[in-house]
Amino acid sequence: MAKVSVRFFARYAELAGCDSSAVTVSTPATVHDVIARIREVFPGTQAMPARPLAALNRRQVKLDQLVRDGDEVALLPPLSGG
Amino acid sequence: MMDLTRQRIDLADLLAAVQSAERGGTCVFLGTVRNDDDVTGIEYSAYDDMALAEIERILAEARDRWPGSRVMLQHRLGLIPVGEASIAIAAAAPHRDAAFAACRYVIEEVKKRLPIWKKELRGDGSATWVGVHDHR
Numbered sequence: 495m496a497k498v499s500v501r502f503f504a505r506y507a508e509l510a511g512c513d514s515s516a517v518t519v520s521t522p523a524t525v526h527d528v529i530a531r532i533r534e535v536f537p538g539t540q541a542m543p544a545r546p547l548a549a550l551n552r553r554q555v556k557l558d559q560l561v562r563d564g565d566e567v568a569l570l571p572p573l574s575g576g
Numbered sequence: 577m578m579d580l581t582r583q584r585i586d587l588a589d590l591l592a593a594v595q596s597a598e599r600g601g602t603c604v605f606l607g608t609v610r611n612d613d614d615v616t617g618i619e620y621s622a623y624d625d626m627a628l629a630e631i632e633r634i635l636a637e638a639r640d641r642w643p644g645s646r647v648m649l650q651h652r653l654g655l656i657p658v659g660e661a662s663i664a665i666a667a668a669a670p671h672r673d674a675a676f677a678a679c680r681y682v683i684e685e686v687k688k689r690l691p692i693w694k695k696e697l698r699g700d701g702s703a704t705w706v707g708v709h710d711h712r
Contacts, residue, residue: 503623504693505705549691552626568623568691574706575622575651575692576607576663576683 496521498528498561501568502539506546509538519561525550526557528567542569579631580624582654585661594646594668601672603679607663609656614698617657618706623691627651634685638667642678645669649682651692662694 497518502510510532517531525548533540547570550559554570561567577589587604595602609618631649638647647667656662663686667679694706 501623503691504621504695549623549626552623552629554689568626570623570691571693571705572707573687573689573691574694575620575627575690576687 495519496523496561496563496565498563499566500528500532501566503568504571506539506542506569506571509541510536511538512536521563523561524557525555525559525561525567528561529557529569532569539569546570547572577648577650579628579648579650580622581650581652583652585650585652585664587664587666590648590650590664590666593648594666596646596668598644599646599668599670599675601670601675602666602668603672603675604667605663605665605679605683606661607683608661609658611658613696614700615658615696616699617655617697618662619655619695619697619703620651620653620662621693621695622651622653626691630689630691631686634682634689637685638678638682641681642669642674645674645678647678647682649686651686651690653692655697 501514507513549568649665651663665682667675669675697703
């Protein structure tokens, strides 16, 4: 099992109802598996796109990236900086 | 000087951070909040840790591409009223071509890569998140 910190931003934080939390997933697990778990724990996040942008430990990654215990997964709405 | 700030952007600080006797060209880009569609201001939020790391990567890429250049940026967060700057980029290089190119590179990468979001606030009290598929 891996305990992964989760961070939500902007609209996704509104959908989740919080900015940060943690979920536990069976290993081996990918970012995609973490997102599937998030959709169960935070039903509001089911309104997110099927494949949202995600960052693992502060770097944007593809959803098939493996996660480890203690990692931080962040779900990023479409970026709009500048 | 902080790359992310909740204060008004100070261009003098930004210029001082990039200019030197060897750099004869300096280019500044300033992005300000527009009054489109009754917008009165934009609330900016960020994934601060990742944004700071990404800014460092973008600035390092600019240094590698345009040797001898120095680029700095400041992105403001929080509520920014129409007419005030949300981002400033200053690029100084030995000659103007590199200064313009480096400045352009950094703003385009910022738009694509920084985990920053904006919510437009309107005069009628409504607010909407800005998505990636529009022209802003």
